[in-house]
Amino acid sequence: MRHIAIIGSGPAGYYTAEAAQKALGEAVRIDIFDAMPVPFGLIRSGVAPDHQSIKGVSRRYEKVALSDNVRFAGNVTIGRDVSVAEMQELYDAIVLATGAPNDRALDVPGEDLGNVFGSAEFVGWYNGHPQFADLNPDLSGRTAVIIGMGNVALDVARILAKSRAEFVGSDIVTHALDALDHSKIARIVILGRRGPHQIMMTPKELGELGELERAVPRVAETDLPPLEADAVLEPGLRKSVTLLRSFAATPESVRAEKPISLDFVFMSSPKALIGNDKVEGVKIEKTHLVDGRAVGTGTFETIPADLVVSCIGYRTSPIPGVPYDERAGRFANEAGRILPGLYCVGWARRGPSGTIGTNRPDGYSVVEKIREDIEAGALGPVRKTGRAGFDALAAERDLEVVTFRDWKRIEEAEEKAAREGAPREKFVDIEAMIRARE
Numbered sequence: 001m002r003h004i005a006i007i008g009s010g011p012a013g014y015y016t017a018e019a020a021q022k023a024l025g026e027a028v029r030i031d032i033f034d035a036m037p038v039p040f041g042l043i044r045s046g047v048a049p050d051h052q053s054i055k056g057v058s059r060r061y062e063k064v065a066l067s068d069n070v071r072f073a074g075n076v077t078i079g080r081d082v083s084v085a086e087m088q089e090l091y092d093a094i095v096l097a098t099g100a101p102n103d104r105a106l107d108v109p110g111e112d113l114g115n116v117f118g119s120a121e122f123v124g125w126y127n128g129h130p131q132f133a134d135l136n137p138d139l140s141g142r143t144a145v146i147i148g149m150g151n152v153a154l155d156v157a158r159i160l161a162k163s164r165a166e167f168v169g170s171d172i173v174t175h176a177l178d179a180l181d182h183s184k185i186a187r188i189v190i191l192g193r194r195g196p197h198q199i200m201m202t203p204k205e206l207g208e209l210g211e212l213e214r215a216v217p218r219v220a221e222t223d224l225p226p227l228e229a230d231a232v233l234e235p236g237l238r239k240s241v242t243l244l245r246s247f248a249a250t251p252e253s254v255r256a257e258k259p260i261s262l263d264f265v266f267m268s269s270p271k272a273l274i275g276n277d278k279v280e281g282v283k284i285e286k287t288h289l290v291d292g293r294a295v296g297t298g299t300f301e302t303i304p305a306d307l308v309v310s311c312i313g314y315r316t317s318p319i320p321g322v323p324y325d326e327r328a329g330r331f332a333n334e335a336g337r338i339l340p341g342l343y344c345v346g347w348a349r350r351g352p353s354g355t356i357g358t359n360r361p362d363g364y365s366v367v368e369k370i371r372e373d374i375e376a377g378a379l380g381p382v383r384k385t386g387r388a389g390f391d392a393l394a395a396e397r398d399l400e401v402v403t404f405r406d407w408k409r410i411e412e413a414e415e416k417a418a419r420e421g422a423p424r425e426k427f428v429d430i431e432a433m434i435r436a437r438e
């Protein structure tokens with residue numbers, strides 16, 4: 001029997017478990033660990049609360065979790081409660097599926113001003129991640145500036161723009177729903193260093209901005225390249241640019257009916273955040289493109305801002321003893337192998353890109369690497385104690401391990417506490433989660 005420990009219960013972790021079950025069957029035992037008492041990573045705490053159908057993918061992971069040779073062990077932080085070296089003593093293979101939970105820094109002066117947040121913090125706040133539940137962003141100002149032109153920026157813009165009624169059926173946590181309900185934000189700027197042809201927004205998510213009850217997107221006609229230039233774009237991007245064109249063509253009469261404006265500002269690189277204690281503006285430099293890269297033109301402007309959310313990417317948390325690629329912000333690896341017996345998948349392997357489904361081939365390919373290493377004898381003889389060894393260590397250290405059955409109880413309590421029309425009210429406190437299983 002071989003023992004595999006998967007660290008992280010997000011999509012990459014569960015696809016790896018699914019792949020290991022399929023490829024290695026009864027010859028393996030798989031333990032999935034998570035620092036949180038609840039599973040599924042960004043499916044729970046990243047994917048937008050008003051996109052419930054996407055969150056439904058966790059049902060598929062549940063099937064894996066409930067199989068006999070797979071076990072969930074929540075509330076265990078590897079690298080803190082148990083070291084990677086200790087895990088290597090217990091398991092034949094360790095797969096790090098720890099994601100990329102830290103915001104990439106903007107690296108501009110003023111980044112530490114009040115009411116400036118990274119998207120991990122802001123998204124964590126409205127999604128009820130215990131680490132960010134107390135963020136308490138000030139929404140009493142008029143203008144929010146969102147830095148970045150990817151789907152996370154779209155999520156943040158949409159959440160800031162929606163009315164209370166538009167959140168019916170979502171699992172946005174009540175503290176965020178109430179705060180957003182009192183928001184005074186009337187202008188949401190979406191700022192990008194490059195132009196409409198370089199956005200990283202997918203058409204479905206971009207299209208939603210055009211269907212909001214009280215907000216309307218604004219794109220300046222003069223920012224759009226000539227229509228013929230769209231012909232060379234790949235189909236998805238072409239669709240997104242076509243949406244930008246339709247936003248530019250929205251008549252002023254329609255615009256006047258809606259109190260919130262979602263303004264796309266292209267070719268603008270943030271250079272400083274301005275303010276005393278709290279942010280008051282974003283100083284930008286206008287750019288032009290050189291070989292697809294944004295290069296400053298020497299023309300500066302300041303956009304007033306009462307709230308800033310930067311959505312410019314994420315970095316993996318380093319873990320003591322694991323080689324780390326500082327430049328890329330993820331574990332140093334070759335196609336998922338860090339060294340025989342230690343692997344990584346998902347965002348921890350390739351950085352924060354792609355959709356949930358992109359993590360699936362990652363999981364399958366890393367299991368192939370494990371199989372190759374087993375067959376090559378690189379994982380040593382069959383002698384590891386796996387689950388039994390871990391349980392002994394957990395008992396010795398008094399770790400409060402949360403099982404999948406416990407999670408189902410927590411889930412049941414969250415469902416019971418739901419507002420009318422909502423699927424659940426999430427616990428935003430780790431202690432409360434742990435108590436709810438009793």
Ligand SMILES: Cc1cc2nc3c(=O)[nH]c(=O)nc-3n(C[C@H](O)[C@H](O)[C@H](O)COP(=O)(O)OP(=O)(O)OC[C@H]3O[C@@H](n4cnc5c(N)ncnc54)[C@H](O)[C@@H]3O)c2cc1C
Nearest residue numbers: 008010011012034035041042046078098099346347355356
């Ligand atoms: C705001 C946002 C919205 C998104 N929306 C969509 C969407 O609508 N559609 C879509 O297809 N994709 C979306 N994505 C992308 C998708 O969420 C990712 O592709 C996916 O979650 C990455 O999976 P992962 O398993 O690598 O990481 P994660 O989902 O981040 O899972 C990592 C897990 O590891 C755990 N962990 C971390 N460190 C440790 C440790 N030391 N010990 C134990 N456990 C640890 C974490 O608690 C977490 O549960 C979104 C991403 C973000 C940020």
